[in-house]
Amino acid sequence: MNKRVLLIEDNEQNRYLVSFLMQARGWEMVQAEDGPTGVALAGQVDPALILLDIQLPGMDGYAVARALRSDPKLAATPIVAVTSYAMPGDRERCLAAGCNGYIEKPIDPQSFAGEVERFLEET
Template sequence: MSPHVLLIEDNEQNRYLATFLLEKHGFRVEPAFDGPSGIEQAVANPPDIVLLDIQLPGMHGHDVARALRRIEALQGVPIVAVTSYAMPGDRTKALAAGCDGYIEKPIDPDSFVAEVTGFLPAAFQAQP
């Protein structure tokens, strides 16, 4: 079974790179271009993990994380902030908003998939 990733990312280049790397390792990636559509997609088709950009148009990533955490069916789904916000305190803010982890951009193509896999439920840990 392939892990289902909901990738909420508005930047086309970032979305392309993350999708390419994940799909190359057998992940199924569903893109969302902004927070509201990401929330709708998560409700309609719950993912195994959410990768969430923090700087999104219209709805800030922290607000998206909080909204996802209020949805009972998504309580066990890991949310990982993937963001260029790398100032002191940014990781803490993301975790306080409901994220389970934090990956800094630019992502490292050599370690990104392993980082994402580390946040997946145990059933997926043996996957590449």
């Protein structure tokens, strides 16, 4: 089973926390600090799931999600937005851009990995 998760997140502390929580559950983490790097890595590393921040430098998460969805190899890969955007309509914008789900920041360390794994069970 593919145990690789791609995390596209510009904040170093968030990358550390998410990676720590997922690695504790046996996931291999691949990290990108910006959208273009994340899109390039996604095509190379064949992730089982992509965790995507929306507020990214250079290319926002909506554009990243659309770019990932345009790659036939990644069309079925779950993309989960992990974002501090929590205003009405933000969730819908994430889903419209191609994300399968949405987890609000700050993340809950107790439940985060389980929430992420649920998206893998749905595919």
